[in-house]
Amino acid sequence: MVVTKSKRLFLRFLTYSDQITLTLLFADPDVMRFGDGPRSPEWVQDWLRHTLDSYARRGYGPWAVVEKASGETIGYCGLFHYPDVNGRAEIEIGYRLARACWGQGYATEAVMAARDYAFNALGLTRLIALIDPANVASLRVATKAGLRHEADALLPGYTYPDRVYVIERGQGG
Ligand SMILES: CC(C)(COP(=O)(O)OP(=O)(O)OC[C@H]1O[C@@H](n2cnc3c(N)ncnc32)[C@H](O)[C@@H]1OP(=O)(O)O)[C@@H](O)C(=O)NCCC(=O)NCCS
Known part of the structure; x- marks a missing residue:
């Protein structure tokens, strides 16, 4: 089922039939x-399994990113619930695309579509992105989608803090 669309992409709910595509994505160093x-x-x-559970419990999760022209699923972009980031519950916008599709503006396009869906259709008021400070491409995607560096957060299991990028509804993109 389609969640939202942009010029070159659509986002849809993931299903168990995406297992092979996702296995290839997550296996790429x-x-x-x-x-x-x-x-x-x-x-x-x-x-x-967690993703399908999140759809049922919260109405959101990571969604498949599909390239309209080819019909290919090129990665995921969507929303993740974090119970505690620097003491508050947050909803993160997360994204990961297949290597062959980088550098064409697809991540930015997908993030903007997910951001607008989160604010306009789901009625959320604040989104964050948790980004490794060395991940220059991701920092750039977040900035282009209108997120701003607010704080840093050391998450469980990590040895150094992530950047916390934030956008609130009404701040525009
Ligand atoms: C991060 C990622 C989603 C970006 O996807 P993408 O479709 O290539 O992103 P876009 O084309 O929309 O934008 C990337 C921007 O970063 C810039 N960029 C990419 N690599 C860069 C680098 N090494 N140094 C500086 N800028 C870089 C691009 O030039 C572009 O900016 P511009 O439009 O101003 O030129 C993709 O690289 C990816 O899936 N990486 C692995 C997973 C990941 O890190 N996810 C994010 C976790 S927080």
């Missing part, structure tokens, strides 16, 4: 460079 490294097929299955 370039794509996972700023995460905890490549992930196993079992890890991806768990991630997908």
Whole structure:
């Protein structure tokens, strides 16, 4: 089911039929460079189960990013619930695209579509992005989508803090 559309992309709900595409995405060391490294097929299955659970419980989660021209699923972009970032519950906008699709403005386009859907359709009032300070491309995507550096946060399991980028409804993009 389609969630929202942009000029070249649409976002749709992920399903178990996306398992192979996601397994390839999460297995790529370039794509996972700023995460905890490549992930196993079992890890991806768990991630997908959590995603479907998030759709049912919260009405959002990470969505598939589909290139309209090819019909290919090129990654994900969507919303993640964090119970505690510097003492407050937050909703993060997260994104990850296949290496072959980088550098065409797709992440920015997907983030803007997810941002607008979150504010206008879901009625959310604040979104954050948690970004490794060395991830220059992601910092740039967040900035282009209208997010601003607000604070840093050391998340459980991490050895150094992420940047917390923020946008609030009405701030524009
Ligand atoms: C981060 C990611 C989503 C960006 O996807 P993308 O479709 O290439 O992003 P866009 O084309 O919309 O924008 C990327 C911007 O970063 C810039 N950029 C990319 N690599 C860069 C680098 N090494 N140094 C400086 N700028 C860089 C691009 O020039 C572009 O900015 P511009 O439009 O001003 O020229 C993609 O690289 C990815 O999936 N990475 C792995 C997963 C990840 O890190 N996700 C984010 C976790 S917070």
